Amino acid sequence: MDLTAFRALEPLCWRAPSAHNTQPWRLDYRADAIRVGWDPADTLPAADPTGRDLRLSLGAFVETCLVVSADVGLPVEFVADHYPGERRVGWLRPARHGYHSPFTTEQVLLRRTHRGRFSAGLPAEAIVAVDAVARAAGGTARTLPPAGGLRRLLATADRHQYADPAVVGELRSWLRLSRGHSRYRADGLTDRCLGLSRGEAAGLRAALAAYPVLRRAGLPRLLASAAGDPLALGGDVIVLIGPAEADDATQVELGRALMRIWLTLHAAGLAAHPLSQLIDAPATRAALGTLLDVAPHRLLHVARVGRPAGPAVRSARRLDR
Template sequence: MSWVEQLRASEAICRRAPSAHNTQPWRPEYHADEITIGVDPARSLPDSDPTGRDLTLGIGAFVETCLIVSAELGLAVTAAPGPRLIPAANRYPTPFTIADIEARRVARGPYTPGYIDAAVLADLGPGIVHVPTRDLVSDLAVADRWLFSTPAVAVELRDWLRLRPRHPRYHLDGLTDRALALSGYEARFLSAALRAYPVTRRLGLPALLAASGRGLLRYDGTVLVLLADDDDHVAAGRRLLRTWLTLARHGLAVHPLSQLIDCPATAGRLAERVGGQPLAVFRVGRPRAEPVRSARLGG
């Protein structure tokens, strides 16, 4: 069996890579001695992610996941522009394993109060900035209100929500009620409110939903911001995945807060606060309840 065939047989593990709204936008194409990583346009978010930032970060995370899997399988594979996976002289050097990929979790529920240790920050290396959660309470409310009051963005979110187990794609992709840590009442309310959009928008839905998230950062905790160091967002996506896997090894979960970058009113303030161009922003901590495993195609 060729290295391409072996990696293809492990595609379900590679698909554990993270992506915005759990869209899983990657489309690997298998050739005789090469794998090209394309994009499924039906799984992009043109309104929520008009610059393609999150899309490209997700592609990078998928590439890094493939390299970690290939290393554990004993395959000598490396990444090339395209992006592509091609033969290499040696296995990809990585401290991470398939077990790390399987163990990584996104947790959107409450976290135990407390800042992450300086030793953990040192483990992450450069290009990561710490922001106390309380410093972003007001900006998160502004960003949430923008998210829910921008029709195209709200509708795009609605299309990737799976808020009831009977949803035909509940076990395939998107954001489920359990992944969002919603109670049954909260899931039903959000589903009904977004189904009736834009009527509920005129009735004040954005303000109501933004208000419901005000308590998310009202504790002494940590938000981390990944800064751009060049224009290669695929490489940044690979770095983001390594960051999240490192945090998982310390028993920490993450919760992406991309709306802080997407909202024009908060993006500039965040960039000024961290002294650079943010590529990803996420809450970090120890979840009070075990987060659920998100759905994956082929998983």
């Protein structure tokens, strides 16, 4: 494989999605292969203590690398070689045959997380297509209506998230709430991606600055209710469920499937808005497991999905074109 050719594609691969847009992946070019690893500085030890979202994001990145290289006819394969001690998930290697994917680099570049209003949920054929992608990776995808029970769970999950100073501190460090922020065009979650007006962004900035003082005076509850009710913005909810026994390498594989699911949705004019807090909080994860009749540890990802009513803002990347 021509490693120089892959290097030129790397900025395209960085369009992969990651939790809080931390872009944790790192490529290390060796003589005959490229090591896929991660930088602990770009992980979320408070919000993602088990590393589930890290592994899903790394899988999404691997899949993106394969789609982008296939699109230019560069034959590359991924060899899983998960070794957390060396912060490695595997290798991109030259392959005899190119990767087969129905997706293109253009779709990689145009896919976006959509946190706004959806005019419709998933058509039946999209539900079948998404589940087929999940099943091919050993998982399943189930849909839920965004009804009352789920809404209450989301409100509980939001309160749980804002009650934890470590999670709030970490979130604050990845928020880019003013255009003057030095990393506004590099990484993290911008006010525009989150759909906040300038006033709302300023309010959130002030509230987060006051958090250490006002935490015990009810600020977490206020922040949770200010987050609003995304389920009122339309769409359905899909849950990605892993196999009964999923080790870390399997979660990376399911991250690859998650990317294929998002590209499948994008190709059908649909989009996803992840709601990871639902499975981050132990109580809501357990309740969601009961709702789906699935062991809670198998729940890997939850997102509101549907047909966007309008465009979404492009998120930042450190390596961009």
